[in-house]
Amino acid sequence: xxxxxxxxxxxxxxxxxxxxxxxxxxxxxxxxxxxxxxxxxxxxxxxxxxxxxxxxxxxxxxxxxxxxxxxxxxxxxxxxxxxxxxxxxxxxxxxxxxxxxxxxxxxxxxxxxxxxxxxxxxxxxxxxxxxxxxxxxxxxxxxxxxxxxxxxxxxxxxxxxxxxxxxxxxxxxxxxxxxxxxxxxxxxxxxxxxxxxxxxxxxxxxxxxxxxxxxxxxxxxxxxxxxxxxxxxxxxxxxxxxxxxxxxxxxxxxxxxxxxxxxxxxxxxxxxxxxxxxxxxxxxxxxxxxxxxxxxxxxxxxxxxxxxxxxxxxxxxxxxxxxxxxxxxxxxxxxxxxxxxxxxxxxxxxxxxxxxxxxxxxxxxxxxxxxxxxxxxxxxxxxxxxxxxxxxxxxx
Amino acid sequence: xxxxxxxxxxxxxxxxxxxxxxxxxxxxxxxxxxxxxxxxxxxxxxxxxxxxxxxxxxxxxxxxxxxxxxxxxxxxxxxxxxxxxxxxxxxxxxxxxxxxxxxxxxxxxxxxxxxxxxxxxxxxxxxxxxxxxxxxxxxxxxxxxxxxxxxxxxxxxxxxxxxxxxxxxxxxxxxxxxxxxxxxxxxxxxxxxxxxxxxxxxxxxxxxxxxxxxxxxxxxxxxxxxxxxxxxxxxxxxxxxxxxxxxxxxxxxxxxxx
Numbered sequence: 001x002x003x004x005x006x007x008x009x010x011x012x013x014x015x016x017x018x019x020x021x022x023x024x025x026x027x028x029x030x031x032x033x034x035x036x037x038x039x040x041x042x043x044x045x046x047x048x049x050x051x052x053x054x055x056x057x058x059x060x061x062x063x064x065x066x067x068x069x070x071x072x073x074x075x076x077x078x079x080x081x082x083x084x085x086x087x088x089x090x091x092x093x094x095x096x097x098x099x100x101x102x103x104x105x106x107x108x109x110x111x112x113x114x115x116x117x118x119x120x121x122x123x124x125x126x127x128x129x130x131x132x133x134x135x136x137x138x139x140x141x142x143x144x145x146x147x148x149x150x151x152x153x154x155x156x157x158x159x160x161x162x163x164x165x166x167x168x169x170x171x172x173x174x175x176x177x178x179x180x181x182x183x184x185x186x187x188x189x190x191x192x193x194x195x196x197x198x199x200x201x202x203x204x205x206x207x208x209x210x211x212x213x214x215x216x217x218x219x220x221x222x223x224x225x226x227x228x229x230x231x232x233x234x235x236x237x238x239x240x241x242x243x244x245x246x247x248x249x250x251x252x253x254x255x256x257x258x259x260x261x262x263x264x265x266x267x268x269x270x271x272x273x274x275x276x277x278x279x280x281x282x283x284x285x286x287x288x289x290x291x292x293x294x295x296x297x298x299x300x301x302x303x304x305x306x307x308x309x310x311x312x313x314x315x316x317x318x319x320x321x322x323x324x325x326x327x328x329x330x331x332x333x334x335x336x337x338x339x340x341x342x343x344x345x346x347x348x349x350x351x352x353x354x355x356x357x358x359x360x361x362x363x364x365x366x367x368x369x370x371x372x373x374x375x376x377x378x379x380x381x382x383x384x385x386x387x388x389x390x391x392x393x394x395x396x
Numbered sequence: 397x398x399x400x401x402x403x404x405x406x407x408x409x410x411x412x413x414x415x416x417x418x419x420x421x422x423x424x425x426x427x428x429x430x431x432x433x434x435x436x437x438x439x440x441x442x443x444x445x446x447x448x449x450x451x452x453x454x455x456x457x458x459x460x461x462x463x464x465x466x467x468x469x470x471x472x473x474x475x476x477x478x479x480x481x482x483x484x485x486x487x488x489x490x491x492x493x494x495x496x497x498x499x500x501x502x503x504x505x506x507x508x509x510x511x512x513x514x515x516x517x518x519x520x521x522x523x524x525x526x527x528x529x530x531x532x533x534x535x536x537x538x539x540x541x542x543x544x545x546x547x548x549x550x551x552x553x554x555x556x557x558x559x560x561x562x563x564x565x566x567x568x569x570x571x572x573x574x575x576x577x578x579x580x581x582x583x584x585x586x587x588x589x590x591x592x593x594x595x596x597x598x599x600x601x602x603x604x605x606x607x608x609x610x611x612x613x614x615x616x617x618x619x620x621x622x623x624x625x626x627x628x629x630x631x632x633x634x635x636x637x638x639x640x641x642x643x644x645x646x647x648x649x650x651x652x653x654x
Contacts (some may be wrong), residue, residue, distance in 0.1 A: 215494035224484035
């Protein structure tokens with residue numbers, strides 16, 4: 001009987017465009033669209049910034065130090081045109097009008113200070129709303145400063161290497177896989193939690209509140225099927241829908257990494273492929289299934305109590321934020337899976353998944369996380385049953 | 397056969413409900429100690445104004461609600477102790493029943509037949525007979541959401557009868573339907589009677605009751621005001637028509653209560 005109800009509810013759900021959009025289409029497309037858009041926009045911005053011929057205004061004398069040095073910088077570091085100004089007021093005014101992109105003030109004592117081996121002040125003016133201009137000035141100055149330093153060392157008769165008493169080397173012993181696990185591993189459970197929740201939401205409301213609203217629940221309750229069987233049949237679809245939405249989101253993310261700018265991400269791709277082995281997938285789903293059951297168990301009593309689709313939606317939607325917030329813990333560095341965090345629902349799943357990706361998993365802690373989530377899932381199913389079995393809740 | 401004795405149903409009122417009903421009572425008495433019997437091959441009508449307790453009574457008969465006290469026997473089965481078994485004997489149809497709009501009539505009937513554990517060979521035979529009888533062949537494969545009210549009502553009838561129930565419960569089955577569509581229900585009730593099924597239906601329309609029923613019970617505010625055959629009712633009338641007599645009985649009970 002549970003399977004009969006499950007089959008019918010699944011068919012009904014798969015014919016609902018709204019659920020289909022939330023369960024399959026959006027999760028599968030969102031990451032390829034976002035990543036494609038982000039990659040192409042950032043690429044075009046970078047290209048535009050690099051190719052942009054900028055105008056640099058300098059307040060200083062004809063053939064001043066900065067003017068000569070800037071002219072000597074190769075075109076590869078960005079094309080430029082230098083304009084001399086008499087005062088900083090007109091230079092700043094032109095910067096504000098965007099007829100200049102960078103401005104510099106070279107004091108009249110600049111050359112004298114340089115010759116006497118003293119620090120020579122140089123002031124750059126830029127408009128921070130014009131992206132990348134500070135970085136352009138810093139890039140030019142890195143070249144000019146290095147050249148000036150070398151000249152001073154020669155003048156002082158000092159070997160440049162001698163000015164660096166200690167050469168320090170920092171060696172990272174963590175593998176790339178561990179690095180990705182610890183730093184970016186939080187994204188995976190976050191996606192799963194966010195999309196798992198959204199995936200459960202529409203079927204939960206449609207199969208419980210919707211059935212109440214449409215007046216079909218009364219007929220269903222008069223059939224010789226136990227209420228727990230009806231609940232389990234419907235819950236199965238809610239859980240499957242949550243898992244499908246989360247899986248689709250992960251597949252979307254995987255395909256985005258796989259196909260978008262694959263040349264630039266060859267190293268990342270290699271690591272992702274090494275992470276995605278059958279053991280990882282089995283362990284990941286064994287953690288995520290109780291989580292999705294817990295979500296379903298949380299939403300069903302709300303959907304059962306609600307009198308309309310709108311009422312159910314208005315209660316469940318803010319709950320999404322409450323569930324996703326603990327998932328953010330995955331992005332904080334330093335928080336690890338231990339006996340305390342393994343007992344905190346949702347947080348334990350996030351941290352365990354991170355450890356799983358990094359390959360530094362303590363099986364005892366994972367078992368503890370799994371037990372906590374399973375207990376919660378069982379508790380939420382019992383709670384759902386109590387609400388569903390309450391005659392005044394299921395009939396409007 | 398339906399045997400109901402000393403049936404009572406109380407609902408606990410929430411604070412919100414107490415506020416809405418302007419009462420301090422924590423309990424609302426929906427059905428107050430009623431007893432009646434519906435015989436096979438006869439049509440029993442539960443008559444009462446809105447809020448009389450008709451729907452609550454029928455929901456207890458179909459085991460959606462559990463009685464606070466009293467007993468219900470459906471085709472000899474104790475419906476309070478064995479609700480699941482009792483439900484297998486019942487066909488339930490209400491005027492407000494919805495159908496799964498995204499499924500087709502064929503799929504809905506197959507689904508309910510599976511829930512009632514109707515064997516496959518019997519299902520096909522019954523489905524064909526009912527589809528032909530109700531002229532449903534043309535739209536059996538169309539989505540229910542795209543059907544007219546009349547077509548949907550035919551699907552509901554087919555859904556109610558697919559497991560060939562011994563007892564058929566109709567809760568205001570014609571409410572909101574036009575005359576032509578309501579006629580399908582009237583025909584169905586008559587057919588059930590001819591086939592020897594036990595039929596109980598609730599209504600507040602006296603003309604409908606007059607047309608169909610053999611036995612009658614009038615309830616108001618959960619209390620039984622009259623129970624007997626339609627002939628008894630007619631012969632004891634103190635007014636010149638059925639509707640006036642129904643109103644007189646309701647008013648008399650209200651006056652007695654004051």
